[in-house]
Amino acid sequence: MSQPTTRERIEEKADELFYEAGFGATSFADIADAVGISRGNFYHHFKSKDDILDAVISRRLAATRRMLDEWEVDATPKERILSFIRILITNRTKIMAFGCPVGTLTTELAKLEHVAEDRAAEIFELFREWLACQFRALGHGDDAEPLALHLLGRSQGVAVMASAFKDEAFISSEVAQIEVWLDQHSNQPQTKG
Amino acid sequence: MSQPTTRERIEEKADELFYEAGFGATSFADIADAVGISRGNFYHHFKSKDDILDAVISRRLAATRRMLDEWEVDATPKERILSFIRILITNRTKIMAFGCPVGTLTTELAKLEHVAEDRAAEIFELFREWLACQFRALGHGDDAEPLALHLLGRSQGVAVMASAFKDEAFISSEVAQIEVWLDQHSNQPQTKG
């Protein structure tokens, strides 16, 4: 592990700030202060704010791929899906404060009619395809895709409500219910949804 | 019905713009243009942007109460809950474009650490209490509150995913599933959750 470059440090801090304060509400001054560099220095590394957003999305895409890869070491597809579900528990503090980083970014970019909206949604696609793959491994055919989307939606709902009510018990309760749902869809796979 | 006052027209347009573009991304100039009045005229009606936000939230609270009241005419608690679920169908076009107005506003205000965050969450509370009331009428006791929160979360999840993927079929499919879930929780109420 070498020292992170200035560019990498900008991406890292921008990633954090875009998550915690939102893309629109994060200014160059905010990022510069967080990194500890001068404002003018910025345009040597990124040619615009949209350029930083693009780098942040790429960064998140890469981080997601890495995380999904790591989960592949889990023995069974069911355990892999459980790893996904339990992000809600692992990241509960940040989720209660700022929501889901993927959901909130795509939502904000949709309202801004920002060109990067589709790229942000690619992170969702990554999860969806990976989950569908796991459901297929569980014996689901045409159901795999809808099941993946459904699970994605369930976790997004948990994130939104947990953030609105700052309710940790709600997260635990919902995660437990989703695990029951997963049981029902992993032990005796159905041919009809 | 009398002509709407200027104040009411400002609230109405601000409400729309806060929903479609977000609170932070909506400027006074945007609202003034939409209403068709001068910028300076604004501060005769509202003393600050936060003041407009407050009025918009009050407006939404009132509209929600009115809607919930109207649903009370539905014959059974189950039908009332169905009315709630079917907002997702009725408003699908706007939801696919901008998400849920309640969820996206609370999410944004949470990131902004805005004082009005709690007031925005009150709209959620209105739905939660009303839904819990309906579940109690269906014979649920301690389960009523968790069931209400669960249903709220499910619809939020649908809204987020529908907006991210612009997927109308997903909304229909999820609504159908939620209706099945409601069947299971209205025909033979359980004593354990």
Place this chain on the structure above:
DNA sequence: TGACAATTAGGACGACTGTCCTAACTCTCG
């Protein structure tokens, strides 16, 4: 050491932000 590229700091820029002020206008009522 000297030359040259990469990196940095700091400030200028025009546009836009929320806020506030003032002068003009419209309406109502005596």
Place this chain on the structure above:
DNA sequence: CGAGAGTTAGGACAGTCGTCCTAATTGTCA
């Protein structure tokens, strides 16, 4: 008609935004 309150338009304001420029600094290699 004329007075006075309510309402309006338009611009000034200090600050911040994203962007860009230039000069100084650092690092690298002959």
